[in-house]
Amino acid sequence: MTRVDPAETFRQEAQELLEQLETTLLDLEQAPADRELVDAAFRALHTIKGSGAMFGFTAVAEFVHGFETAFDRVRKSGQPISADLVTLALQARDHVDGLINDPDADTAGGARILTALDAIAPQEGGASDASVAEPVSTAAADGVAGRWRVRFKLPADALAMGTNPLLRLDELAEIGPATISALTDDIPLLDELDPECCYIGWEVVIEATDPQAAIEDVFLFQGDDLDLEVSRIDEPAGEAAAVPGDAPEEKAAPRSEVVTATSAPAAKAALLRVPAERLDALMDQVGELVIAQTRLSELTADGAPPALQGIAEELERLIGGLRDTSMGIRMVPIGSLFGRFRRLVSDLSRSLGKEIEFVTSGEETELDKTVIERLADPLVHLIRNAVDHGLENPDARVAAGKPAAGTVRLAAIYSGAEVTVTLTDDGAGLNAARIRQKAEENGIISPDAEMRDEEIYPLIFAPGFSTAAEVTELSGRGVGMDVVKQTIEALRGTIDLTSEPGRGTTITLRLPLTLAIIDGMLVRVGDGRYSIPMAAVEECVELPASAVDRRGRDFLNIRGQIVPFLRLRELFRAEGETSDFQKVVVVSAGDARVGLAVDQILGNHQVVIKQLSRLHSGLNSFSGATILGDGSVSLILNVAQLIGMGAMKRTPAGIEEREAA
Missing domain, CATH: 1.20.120.160 (HPT domain)
Known part of the structure; x- marks a missing residue:
């Protein structure tokens, strides 16, 4: 151990x-x-x-x-x-x-x-x-002034662990005048005494105006085995001192007059510290168990004895419960991350001379621990940009009819199997003309490119892009926003932004609840089988045979909405039999949608995500892999990347879009 x-x-x-x-x-x-x-x-x-x-x-x-x-x-x-x-x-x-x-x-x-x-x-x-x-x-009005009785006994191995009881007594004496008595009832006979064991307890009566929490904090770092009782003695200290002859009776009487007893040891016992790597190992084992259970279910699907099928179904139920419990252990409130940014905004407010109100909401929303850890740096960069670039100086805000203090809002909310994190500022908004000019200077777009403002804004995520007039301690080097996007996409998430001149900017992050086990849709493209995260799937439609325009660009008309689609057979250069009746799986991230044309939809399954090796790091269309019930490998489609490819398609003017079935 x-x-x-x-x-x-x-x-x-x-x-x-x-x-x-x-x-x-x-x-x-x-x-x-x-x-x-x-x-x-x-x-x-x-x-x-x-x-x-x-x-x-x-x-x-x-x-x-x-x-x-x-x-x-x-x-x-x-x-x-x-x-x-x-x-x-x-x-x-x-x-x-x-x-x-x-x-x-x-x-x-x-x-x-x-x-x-x-x-x-x-x-x-x-x-x-x-x-x-x-x-x-x-303090007197709050009822905390007076006398406190503290009885405590350290664990038997306290001395062996390096704990010095005298330090606890010294700390209690610092709170107020104290009377200290030793409790020796548990000291064994000499031949049974272990010199490394702590047998003595203590009773300390303190006169103080400090609240009970201050006394309990003295023992904050002791283990769960600490025996501690803190109680208030109702009788004021002045009355007790006025009758010294009655001290023996006064010492015993207040025991029945305890107002509050601490329950700190019980509360501490409800929490257990576990190293993060142990949780990671647990999830890995649960993932392997889910894969084994999937293989067993496939083997017993047809022709197996009813008793064996019943056991397989029971095992599936139990493993599902274990999976959910294990994933729940890894979930952490996002408030633990949001709380760090108050200090960041406070420091930026002082250094930039800007008045800033930082508002958060949705702190109770939970995300996988790994997602929260990797989300910290991108959010730091986004908040810095919002404060440095987004919010105007107080004089400029007042001149524009705004309050002198700018507002930055950070919120989180559940959205199906995802969590949506939004960062909003009420600053000047993005300058589309300035962004376009810089993009042309850096060779990101050509001067004759026709682009709407909504298409220009995402250019700030291009590598090396910056509109800052000078390099400062906070920004201007063109390093950061591209890394932010890469980090979010590595988490299988998406990042979008909207802006309104003079009103502010909103950046929206959509992130999966977990990176370990997800629900997926299994599809066939040629001879290969691929998994699509169910959280991204909107619907499935038939692919009309005539769904290609004369210029070779693919679009569908789905209930009046024009949706570009990608032919995965062509994209993956798939071999094998082509289905006469192809399906289109419509996936989305925020307002962006794209269809994925596949040969066959095979059904839903549990996806235990495995990372791709470095040799496959350049395959941007895939975010990982999973093992199917028959032992074969299914690549997991990178929905964010595919949506980006679909967004590059522009609807041709005058095209008659084909209605999808």
């Missing part, structure tokens, strides 16, 4: 706390007087400091101690936090992140940050009496 590395546990938990801290600091930019946000930031810092010291991250603990001191002064002053202090706090947060991964990172830079924090934070005693009293009265 692999032993858990305590240092790695600290790094993982600290990263989560730093993400929470960043979110809290960004919230403080919008609500600088919110005392709960200040307290939350202080608690996160206090927890990182204590746990860093416990796990041997001395540099982290020392830096965070100075960081925490500045926030403690803010907390005690009761004054609203300044925008400059939030900016410095974000820099300090980044420095802590660096120290966690490299304890020797830029100590001089850390010292400069702490000096600046010390200078800008409210000084001790600098606040008015009213402001100092405010947090205390607020």
Whole structure:
């Protein structure tokens, strides 16, 4: 069994706390007087400091101690936090992140940050009496001032794992005046005692105005085996101190007056950290199981004993459930990705001198973990472009009759078996004339090409394309948008954009829910069998024999809509028998549609996606492969690429389109 590395546990938990801290600091930019946000930031810092010291991250603990001191002064002053202090706090947060991964990172830079924090934070005693009293009265109104009883016992192997109980006691004592008692009931006889085991528990009575969460945060990095109880003693501390002679009775009586008991251990037990590579291995095994089950179902389809067919059907049902459960484990709310961009927009707002309102929605929408990880960089680039190129300066916006603050919206929504992510800004929109001029200068299009604005906009995805007048830190080198498109298409997704001059631009990404197992339509083209993702299939129609115009370009009239179609036999140079009655599978991505002419539709099946080797990396018409029930290989069609090929067809003027059956 692999032993858990305590240092790695600290790094993982600290990263989560730093993400929470960043979110809290960004919230403080919008609500600088919110005392709960200040307290939350202080608690996160206090927890990182204590746990860093416990796990041997001395540099982290020392830096965070100075960081925490500045926030403690803010907390005690009761004054609203300044925008400059939030900016410095974000820099300090980044420095802590660096120290966690490299304890020797830029100590001089850390010292400069702490000096600046010390200078800008409210000084001790600098606040008015009213402001100092405010947090205390607020805490009292919230019912958190008073005495707390904390009873805890560490796991038996705590000492062997390097945990020092005295550090926990020191942290509790920092919260407020504390009375500490040892609980020795579980200490065994001397001949049964293991010197590496922890048998002692502790009871600590604390007088503090901190909320219960601050006390529980002291134990945030302990394992699920921690025995912890935090309870409030109703009787005010002043009354207890006034009758010292009654202390023995007072100590026992409050046990029945517990107001709140923590359920943190139970909540933590409901979560399990699993390395991502284990989930990947699990999905690989489930995929192989689905393939084996498909082969078994094919073998038992005709002529097998009824009992064997029944077992095969039951196995299919069970494997289907296992597949869905395994895929569900990999699904992650996209909000975990959206949250990262608040800091990006905040930094861009300061560096560019633009007022920006960043709005997100659909954070609960779930995507495969791999998709979310690979989506991060494209979205960073798109948001940078929206802020740098899309949004005007405040003066220009006001002159155009717009609010001084620009808006960038990022949203996600389910769309069948896909997720649609939209990025919208209310800026100046795309300049079609400028894009065309640059495209002609770069040789992307010819000067005499006839193109509508809707056809010109996608040219920004061409390699090396840029309309920036000068190269800046953010843009202008012509590197990025083509990579964004390539990344999205590598995820079997599509990217579209629309723009309206003076009103803004919307970029739409359509992405599959998962990259592991999908539903597919199996078709035959010549002697080959190919799989089409069902999420892209709109409908199937008969191909009329006369569906070719006199200039050789193929179009169908489907209920009044002109749809180009590709003859896959010609595209793939397929050999084998040609069907007299070909079918057209109409696939779509957003508003774009194309028909795929095939010889035969064989039915639906589960597609376990296998990546193509490097030798086949140039086959852009295919996004992967799958193994069929008979053991043969079926290539998976790259719908986005085929739709792009269909979009290159222009409907000829005056053509009489053939009505599809």
